[in-house]
Amino acid sequence: MNAKKIAGEKAADYVKDGMTVGLGTGSTVYWTILKLGERVKQGLELRGVPTSERTRQLAEQLGIPLVPLAEAEPLDLTIDGADEISDELDLIKGGGGALFREKMVALASKRLLIVADESKRVQRLGAFPLPVEVVPFAWEVTARRIERLGCHPRLRLADKGTFLTDNGNFILDCDCGLIAEPAVLNRKLKELTGVVDTGLFIGMADTVIIGASEGAKTVERQCGTDA
Numbered sequence: 750m751n752a753k754k755i756a757g758e759k760a761a762d763y764v765k766d767g768m769t770v771g772l773g774t775g776s777t778v779y780w781t782i783l784k785l786g787e788r789v790k791q792g793l794e795l796r797g798v799p800t801s802e803r804t805r806q807l808a809e810q811l812g813i814p815l816v817p818l819a820e821a822e823p824l825d826l827t828i829d830g831a832d833e834i835s836d837e838l839d840l841i842k843g844g845g846g847a848l849f850r851e852k853m854v855a856l857a858s859k860r861l862l863i864v865a866d867e868s869k870r871v872q873r874l875g876a877f878p879l880p881v882e883v884v885p886f887a888w889e890v891t892a893r894r895i896e897r898l899g900c901h902p903r904l905r906l907a908d909k910g911t912f913l914t915d916n917g918n919f920i921l922d923c924d925c926g927l928i929a930e931p932a933v934l935n936r937k938l939k940e941l942t943g944v945v946d947t948g949l950f951i952g953m954a955d956t957v958i959i960g961a962s963e964g965a966k967t968v969e970r971q972c973g974t975d976a
């Protein structure tokens with residue numbers, strides 16, 4: 750069976766009546782949202798906060814009531830996918846370009862639950878190029894500053910030209926090698942004018958559900974490991 754589906758559907762069990770829930774983006778949390786759509790039809794009271802226009806459209810099609818983030822804080826829970834998950838439960842996100850809204854919504858949530866298949870687990874982050882959202886103005890200058898931090902940025906392209914985020918920005922996919930100190934790199938990147946945010950989610954995930962054909966495994970953040 751599809752490991753993403755197993756993890757995604759399992760996460761829907763964490764949603765209880767009356768909750769306000771951040772709805773993540775991607776092919777794993779897609780299964781969570783489908784499940785939640787079914788449960789809403791059966792009477793579940795839920796307010797969703799979408800992390801992308803794609804997710805907004807999906808939730809609307811399924812009849813999940815949505816509320817703007819500004820009116821929803823604090824959220825009870827956010828459920829989202831990840832591109833890499835380290836042993837410390839630090840994450841790389843943004844493979845689908847939704848990292849900024851995902852981070853805004855997760856930071857406004859009491860709890861962040863990540864769903865993924867086994868392929869996303871790594872000892873150390875960095876094999877997956879780190880997505881960094883940048884303002885389009887003189888993006889080449891921002892890319893050069895990122896290069897000076899030891900990363901190799903590449904402008905993300907779409908079928909027709911440059912990939913644009915939901916916020917109208919560009920994504921630089923940055924090969925930074927294996928990242929020894931994710932919190933330090935995140936801080937240095939965020940200090941650069943022109944950088945909107947990075948796909949590094951440090952100390953944010955509380956629970957990770959890993960799907961596999963034999964079932965789902967749940968990993969909880971150990972107390973005291975927050976960055």
Ligand SMILES: O=C[C@H](O)[C@H](O)[C@H](O)COP(=O)(O)O
Nearest residue numbers: 775776830843844845846847
């Ligand atoms: O921008 C996209 C998000 O960070 C996704 O949650 C991430 O790329 C994982 O997506 P998927 O579940 O499709 O692998």
